[in-house]
């Protein structure tokens with residue numbers, strides 16, 4: 001539908017960079033799949049847990 | 051950080067990009083120097099954003115003094131002291147540039163005065179003295195583009211720098227070559243102070259890049275104020291004679307040529323990146339044919355320890371873009387995972403009313419494959435706008451049809467630049483039009499036009515009939 005933009009708030013984008021996570025691989029819990037900081041942290045824990 | 055260099059970071063240029071980079075680098079504990087060959091603050095503070103906004107405010111006050119008769123306030127005589135106006139404007143510039151120098155001192159940024167040119171990829175010479183650094187940030191900015199046939203003398207044929215010095219008397223006939231942001235801002239200053247102003251633009255539309263509906267409305271309002279706007283017209287040559295500057299104009303479509311006489315001609319046809327005397331090639335840094343020093347999202351050039359920011363790096367040439375890029379470069383050098391990841395960079399024409407936008411235009415959204423809906427709220431329906439005697443213009447929202455995602459906001463209204471802050475945050479937060487319409491906006495304010503435009507996108511605005 002669109003340009004393939006990943007919807008994420010600025011703080012979540014920064015958190016993903018700090019954790020070395022690809023935002024496109026994070027599941028957003030907000031409206032339209034918007035990614036929040038909590039989603040990034042959850043994804044990071046999941047990645048660590050294997 | 052590194053001990054065998056004079057500095058951890060050496061910034062070249064103290065404009066908005068350069069001073070942001072230098073201060074942030076110092077805040078992060080890096081030993082930082084900033085080289086400036088002219089005045090600190092760069093174009094924006096000295097001969098750009100700040101002095102133009104000062105002139106626009108003064109010119110708007112003159113205009114407002116005439117309009118005040120509508121509610122019964124009349125002045126025996128409106129008398130503008132041009133020398134005082136120029137002095138007041140220069141005073142603001144001095145205060146702000148002094149502020150930047152003070153911030154450098156407080157943050158322990160060393161200011162090196164002179165022309166910087168690369169000797170090799172870890173050394174620059176500043177007026178003959180060599181300094182080494184682990185990292186460099188190139189922030190050398192831009193200069194006005196020239197137009198062959200129109201030789202700028204900063205008197206009767208001026209660029210933006212010359213146009214900032216208001217002559218006494220104010221020129222009777224003024225030509226602005228170039229219908230971009232700078233052309234329109236000066237056009238309104240001179241128009242409000244009494245010049246008869248004509249703007250010519252080579253392209254079919256003025257303010258290229260802005261939303262077509264917003265530009266149409268904006269041009270209509272400017273014309274109503276007395277500014278003559280002619281598109282698809284170019285200036286071939288200008289000749290100074292006793293009775294004024296004779297300018298040969300050519301209709302781009304028909305090839306028809308006419309000569310018109312003006313008292314002052316402004317050449318505002320864009321800006322070119324500035325790399326003169328920098329010797330970037332000695333550091334192995336790529337300079338494009340058009341003079342840009344391109345950078346990636348971390349603001350790195352092709353040479354990994356050399357960064358490029360602001361006007362010299364890329365379009366759009368805007369101060370707030372330069373500032374953000376300066377912070378990114380400094381943070382990356384300090385080892386932080388920073389990135390220029392902004393969803394949108396706002397643009398503003400600071401006339402009264404202002405034209406301001408952020409995000410995608412309706413056409414851009416369609417070109418990118420979005421199915422869009424729009425919501426428009428006219429300022430003529432805003433109570434606050436009526437109390438401010440400024441009911442021209444509108445807020446237009448571009449929204450994705452199915453998801454309600456906000457894609458862009460385009461405003462013609464007083465203080466549109468301030469309204470844009472909400473729009474910018476909404477875009478960064480991936481807000482929907484519903485998020486905006488559910489936010490209580492203070493009444494009566496211009497800002498609540500954002501709420502009503504969002505409601506209009508859902509066909510349920512209250513203060514207009516929804517169609």
Ligand SMILES: Cc1cc2nc3c(=O)[nH]c(=O)nc-3n(C[C@H](O)[C@H](O)[C@H](O)COP(=O)(O)OP(=O)(O)OC[C@H]3O[C@@H](n4cnc5c(N)ncnc54)[C@H](O)[C@@H]3O)c2cc1C
Nearest residue numbers: 063065067087092093094098099166191360361367368369
């Ligand atoms: C009339 C006008 C109005 C404007 N209004 C606005 C506005 O309202 N809002 C907005 O966002 N933008 C506005 N701009 C654009 C804005 O001024 C620029 O985008 C901004 O200044 C770019 O910042 P910068 O740091 O990249 O470069 P600059 O501000 O150009 O600063 C570069 C500095 O580097 C120095 N320098 C260059 N080469 C060397 C060297 N080799 N050695 C040492 N020093 C060097 C220069 O002397 C200069 O001080 C306006 C521009 C003009 C001309």
